[in-house]
Amino acid sequence: xxxxxxxxxxxxxxxxxxxxxxxxxxxxxxxxxxxxxxxxxxxxxxxxxxxxxxxxxxxxxxxxxxxxxxxxxxxxxxxxxxxxxxxxxxxxxxxxxxx
Amino acid sequence: xxxxxxxxxxxxxxxxxxxxxxxxxxxxxxxxxxxxxxxxxxxxxxxxxxxxxxxxxxxxxxxxxxxxxxxxxxxxxxxxxxxxxxxxxxxxxxxxxxxxxxxxxxxxxxxxxxxxxxxxxxxxxxxxxxxxxxxxxxxxxxxxxxxxxxxxxxxxxxxxxxxxxxxxxxxxxxxxxxxxxxxxxxxxxxxxxxxxxxxxxxxxx
Numbered sequence: 522x523x524x525x526x527x528x529x530x531x532x533x534x535x536x537x538x539x540x541x542x543x544x545x546x547x548x549x550x551x552x553x554x555x556x557x558x559x560x561x562x563x564x565x566x567x568x569x570x571x572x573x574x575x576x577x578x579x580x581x582x583x584x585x586x587x588x589x590x591x592x593x594x595x596x597x598x599x600x601x602x603x604x605x606x607x608x609x610x611x612x613x614x615x616x617x618x619x620x
Numbered sequence: 621x622x623x624x625x626x627x628x629x630x631x632x633x634x635x636x637x638x639x640x641x642x643x644x645x646x647x648x649x650x651x652x653x654x655x656x657x658x659x660x661x662x663x664x665x666x667x668x669x670x671x672x673x674x675x676x677x678x679x680x681x682x683x684x685x686x687x688x689x690x691x692x693x694x695x696x697x698x699x700x701x702x703x704x705x706x707x708x709x710x711x712x713x714x715x716x717x718x719x720x721x722x723x724x725x726x727x728x729x730x731x732x733x734x735x736x737x738x739x740x741x742x743x744x745x746x747x748x749x750x751x752x753x754x755x756x757x758x759x760x761x762x763x764x765x766x767x768x769x770x771x772x773x774x775x776x777x778x779x780x781x782x783x784x785x786x787x788x789x790x791x792x793x794x795x796x797x798x799x800x801x802x803x804x805x806x807x808x809x810x811x812x813x814x815x816x817x818x819x820x821x822x823x824x825x
Binding site: 536539540543544546547548551552555556558559560561609612615616619 | 623626627629630632633634636637638639640641718719720723724
């Protein structure tokens with residue numbers, strides 16, 4: 522059997538990217554270490570996936586300092602939220618098709 | 621993509637959304653223990669207030685100034701013990717789930733809780749300064765309830781109902797004066813134990 526994959530977002534093919542997006546849509550913003558702890562991934566791994574999502578303009582970055590420590594907050598953009606919704610819809614359709 | 625994969629994908633999305641926005645390392649046991657401390661404290665306060673001068677009059681709160689500090693120390697002991705127990709058991713639970721207790725959700729939870737909590741602390745401090753002892757139990761219940769409702773958006777939804785129950789009890793204590801201690805014991809003792817048991821059976825089994 523073959524399913525339509527047209528609505529599947531290439532950016533979400535990777536599980537980690539999808540999980541990053543899940544965290545961001547459920548929260549106003551999240552910091553790097555917070556996401557890292559949730560996903561149990563390495564710094565480098567997370568950074569590369571965040572970069573990919575940033576390239577798609579699915580998330581926005583705001584850098585600041587808390588005391589002397591740099592703090593990077595990530596938030597989902599409108600575009601990212603729409604893409605995430607579309608992806609969920611595609612998953613849902615897939616389940617419906619299979620029934 | 622197979623159906624199994626789709627379901628795995630959806631459940632991983634759901635899990636991430638929940639775990640990133642809800643603090644679930646609260647332990648039911650800490651609720652039960654906090655309730656026991658509160659009941660013990662209320663029992664001790666009751667015997668202290670009952671004995672001096674043989675007065676059984678519960679409405680004449682500590683007019684006697686020698687009772688102020690003992691009662692204050694009891695209240696503080698209950699508060700500190702409850703908070704320490706809650707903290708230690710949460711750390712233990714977070715560790716067993718292989719999670720860091722100091723994360724964005726726990727920070728947001730503390731932030732939401734702290735405004736009503738500190739307002740309540742100052743409010744009660746002012747009541748103490750003015751000698752308005754009869755409204756303290758009501759104020760502590762109302763502000764604690766407000767703090768729980770404010771924090772509930774970052775943890776189990778059950779916390780909200782506990783908070784609303786505490787607020788109702790606090791208002792009730794204001795409405796029928798003279799029963800502050802018993803209503804306080806119900807709110808901080810009985811309700812915490814009930815809440816802890818419900819949480820244990822609902823989420824920890």
